[in-house]
Amino acid sequence: MKLGFYPGCSLEGASREYNESVMAIAEEMGIELVSIPDWNCCGATAAHNMDKELSLSLPARNLALAEEAGLTELVVPCAACYSRFCATQHELKHDENLHKKINGIIEKEYKGNLRILNVIQFIEEFIIDKLEDKMKFEINKKVACYYGCLLVRPNKVLNFDRTEDPQTMDAVMKKLGADSIDWAFKTECCGAGFSVSFTETVGRLSGQIIEDAVHRGAEAMIVACPMCHSNLDMRRPEIDKYNKKKSDMPIIYITQAIGLALGIDRKKLGLQRHFVPVKLNDFKPYTKKTEVENPQKMEVE
Amino acid sequence: MSDSHNHLIDNSLSGKIKQNVGVSLARCYQCGKCSAGCPVSSDMDFPPSLLIRKLQTGLPEHEEEVLRSKSIWYCLTCEMCISRCPMEVDIPPMMDYLRSESLRLHKANPAAKNIIKFHKAFLDSIEQTGRLYEMGLIVDYKARALNLIQDVALAPSMFAKGKLKIMPELIKNRKNIKQIFKKTINKKQK
Known part of the structure; x- marks a missing residue:
């Protein structure tokens, strides 16, 4: 099976382990991810902070190229790119004049027929049903699923999961045998775009997120956004400074967690690239639950 | 209403x-x-x-x-x-x-100076290459913000973990990207 794919700049650089783990699980499931030919950066926070038409044109060029390539579904693992793509699609769908104007700027014909999927929608639609047959281990750990901002907000545009207490990632982790905890910072902002320019603010915001998860006994945090991962993993010195204590809870992409359950080699999942070492092991071997689960029923038969 | x-x-x-x-x-x-x-x-x-x-x-x-x-x-x-x-x-x-x-x-606001410099460095990278060139962005931003010490310590370990590319990725149709900038943000700044 072939699906359209937009890696985005982070997945080609500082977050390449996210890309590696997406590719590894797709390969395991027999899915081919086809990148948009000659894709460009989505513009991220910088574009929409500085110029609206630029912030719509950069994603629109990618969407038009994807349509030209005959793609119908587009998997966008980076939550920030996903958010910019959905915002562009939404805005142009509801404003015909703007749509025409942007097509003129990009010198391409973007029609708006593409189905944009975030990483969780990709997992729900193409991976989750095949897990039982392929799983080798249960991730028998306490985990905190962290969604951040751009995967769930604004709901009017994304129409995905609940904004205050989302559950989709938790459901995936439960399927992998994990104990996903209830906690208070699931959708609080990590500081995102201020990673380089306002590092102290990131230390405070990400620090509160780490502190709550650790306090509630999480052994790992599960994420689906490269910016969240960078802040929570790479900015750990600033986080520990804010919390006035050291924490060693690793931050794992949901695709890496699936990869671990499938028994994929840790290096292939890029786990060695993290700043906070991923020491988690001793996973319980997984045995597929058979149809006859009710002993009473057996006796009757 | x-x-x-x-x-x-x-x-x-x-x-x-x-x-x-x-x-x-x-x-x-x-x-x-x-x-x-x-x-x-x-x-x-x-x-x-x-x-x-x-x-x-x-x-x-x-x-x-x-x-x-x-x-x-x-x-x-x-x-x-x-x-x-x-x-x-x-x-x-x-x-x-x-x-x-x-x-x-x-x-x-003067307090936003560094945020704006960061955004500009980010957009410059896209305008030139079509994509974000992280190594270039960090160097460019740090030079603009005259803040060369902060984060320099992070670069070698990022590099060692394979998280930083030395060379930028150039897309083929950079002309198209330059046009987009010319028709949007650069038009207004003139």
């Missing part, structure tokens, strides 16, 4: 927000949920609900304060405010509009 006054041209900042962004600030009844949920309201000179209140008055001195504020630049666009607003006052696109107006009128 009554739109009976739409035939009059409203030159106030809130009028321009309504025309350009489609956000009606008259809907805000000052419940303060945006300010309570905003992760950076404590860093701002005034939180989102007070910013809206200032614009609701339509007084030039209040509008000036808003355009020169730190608040518009400290906003992370995390979208928490809009997801909690009972009146669906869409604050994030309003903030985008206020930022571009503040830039256009050369009124950006």
Whole structure:
């Protein structure tokens, strides 16, 4: 099976382990991810902070190229790119004049027929049903699923999961045998775009997120956004400074967690690239639950 | 909401927000949920609900304060405010509009200097290569912000973990990207 794919700049650089783990699980499931030919950066926070038409044109060029390539579904693992793509699609769908104007700027014909999927929608639609047959281990750990901002907000545009207490990632982790905890910072902002320019603010915001998860006994945090991962993993010195204590809870992409359950080699999942070492092991071997689960029923038969 | 006054041209900042962004600030009844949920309201000179209140008055001195504020630049666009607003006052696109107006009128707050430098370095990278060149961005930004010491320690370990590319990725149709910049942000800055 072939699906359209937009890696985005982070997945080609500082977050390449996210890309590696997406590719590894797709390969395991027999899915081919086809990148948009000659894709460009989505513009991220910088574009929409500085110029609206630029912030719509950069994603629109990618969407038009994807349509030209005959793609119908587009998997966008980076939550920030996903958010910019959905915002562009939404805005142009509801404003015909703007749509025409942007097509003129990009010198391409973007029609708006593409189905944009975030990483969780990709997992729900193409991976989750095949897990039982392929799983080798249960991730028998306490985990905190962290969604951040751009995967769930604004709901009017994304129409995905609940904004205050989302559950989709938790459901995936439960399927992998994990104990996903209830906690208070699931959708609080990590500081995102201020990673380089306002590092102290990131230390405070990400620090509160780490502190709550650790306090509630999480052994790992599960994420689906490269910016969240960078802040929570790479900015750990600033986080520990804010919390006035050291924490060693690793931050794992949901695709890496699936990869671990499938028994994929840790290096292939890029786990060695993290700043906070991923020491988690001793996973319980997984045995597929058979149809006859009710002993009473057996006796009757 | 009554739109009976739409035939009059409203030159106030809130009028321009309504025309350009489609956000009606008259809907805000000052419940303060945006300010309570905003992760950076404590860093701002005034939180989102007070910013809206200032614009609701339509007084030039209040509008000036808003355009020169730190608040518009400290906003992370995390979208928490809009997801909690009972009146669906869409604050994030309003903030985008206020930022571009503040830039256009050369009124950006000095405290936002580094944020703007970062955005400019980011966009320059896209304009030149079509993609974000992280190594180039960090070097370019640090040089612009004259802040070479901070984060330099991070670069060697990022490199060792395979997280930094030495050379930029160049897309083929860079002409197309340059055109897009020329027709949008660069047109307005001239």
